[in-house]
Amino acid sequence: MNGSGLITRRGFIRGALLAGLGGKALAQGFAGLSEGADGFAPVVPGRTFAFPADHGPHPEFRIEWWYVTANLADARGVAYGAQWTLFRQAIAGGGPQEGWANQQIWMGHAAVTREDTHRFSQTFARGGVGQAGVEAQPFHAWIDAWEMRALDQVNDDNIASCELKASGTDFSYTLRLDADRPLVLQGDGGYSRKSLREQASYYYSQPHYAATGILTVDDRPIDVTGMAWFDREWSSQPLAPDQSGWDWLSLHFNAGDKLMLYRMRQTDGQHYSSGKWIASDGTAETLGSDDIAMTPLTVTVIEGRKVPTAWRIAVAKMALAIECRPLNPRSWMGTSFPYWEGPIRFAGSHTGMGYLEMTGY
Template sequence: MFSVSVATSMRMADAAPPQFSQVTPDHAVSLPRDTGAHPDFRTEWWYATGWLTKPDGKPLGFQITFFRSATDNDHANPSAFAPTQLIIAHAALSDPSLGKLLHDQKSARAGFGLAYAKEGNTDVALDNWRLVRGVDGRYQVTVEARDFTLKFALTPTQAPLLQGENGYSRKGPLPAQASYYYSEPQLRVSGTIGRAGREEVVTGTAWLDHEWSTSVLAADASGWDWLGANLDDGVALMAFQIRSRNGAKVWAHAVLREANGETTQFNQDQVQFLPQRNWRSPRTDASYPVQSVLRTGTVEWALNPLQDDQELDSRQSTGSVYWEGAVTVSRAGKPVGRGYFELTGYVKPLKF
């Protein structure tokens, strides 16, 4: 969109690539300060997912994600046009009555008050899409996508959940293969969705993840399977596994926090994702294990999709295609909660 002078371009080409901060286990995540952006790290995202109930009682799933990505351009370049930080956003709505995912995406260089991720407190925006955290901890979400609008308040009902060791979350066999990561489960949703010029009041429950890192995946990793689930009794369940290019488990972790705050951690030997049924995309021909069993220790959780087609094609922004969908969670044949299941790297290995 904007041109850069020849002299500036030469300076950018000659400059050494920036040195990004690394994730280390001796750093403790501090909230609310760390709810804001961390521009010295290469990659960061704020990721809100949840289940909504319409006035007629029918369910919907939603996802809104903001990414901040630092580039290799010289971060000391004083030009306001220098593309040192990129802001990317995805939004999706799952409606079983349609049988397909409604989704949209945006991307832009940070700057000019139009695209930004502010430090110190969550405030990230891209044009008329915004996620902002108030001083009371409540989030406001505004998304005006191509086929729908989302206008929500996300109100905390529990304390944030620091993942891993006080927010240091291992993603591979090497200590540097890690991220800083916390979650806000059991968020109460209130607001509206709009489609075809008509707004509906919705309520629901959501999960918000905030994660930042520099070198998060092992060299042979192809992607991950991840679950964030709000259970009906107030329990929060998070689990993930990193997969290699041949499908083997590279790393895994899970955590279960009771409503009273008692937390149980599961190491990689105690976490398994067991595919039960695959769905093949008619667009990409990728096969996703949309119906799976998650095993944490001796407990099995059955994951069943709200609808099979929840594939999001973001090749115009992040360059990836992934399945990210609303799922019900059952235990011993009884429904116990709802969550979101993310499956990446099934079309091609994921790259940051």
């Protein structure tokens, strides 16, 4: 409630979301990701992706997101990170209903990170009433005034160029995202397995964005440049009941290569891993669990949770052996569905920077 004792519109939407998802969803993150997928479309191998259509929403699936992370620096070399995320969650199956009967809940997260600070904000909206949504062509994803939108002459096959905007009470940013290379289908042609069972998502990325723009922190505007990574993913049940969350990294190598990898944590310790090595010449190679070793090095205690914020990563077949360190180990997203997300740097056999996300801790 606000100071007058009235329930705000945002509070109502947030309460409806939490009530609709239940306690198990809170334990595992947004959308009750391990719940059975009855009433929603299944994720199966062999999908043919079509652009720009697949840049838009897929309401027959339970959950999807449009996700940007950016590693940035100012003219003095001070490092920053920026995050922009739009989630769509269906609280019931079936065809979309009109107005307030619409089954879609939208949630936005935004953050700016520096070595000495981490600022974040969240917002909620109900589908069907124009507060949030995604249009495939021309591409436009928005929740209230936060948006990712195509600029003139956008190339639908690489979703560039785009403008990205978000703001909180003590930060804001406007970034331009340009890319001259195509999208990357993750997993097996965009079919991304999350376990040895049927859990999977449809997943593609644009890891080649060059970012330029302005961050504002405490009313001070800062010109920044850097690299950004865009992920698109949708599913109806991406977690198995015995999986508690995931550890995900996107890495930009100074030599020009890119790497995405994740570890789905299982209660029996037999974690499931997957990844994609994207060479500087545009060729890509899928990595499996046997190829990837992820070892926590340092634990940071945040809100009573033990979060592994530094990692050793090894991929023997690519001669990769690195240690990843966070720009700010307290990059905690204390949102309704809390998780850790922040920029990292790494060194060892390879050097560079990227982003780390960890859920379920």
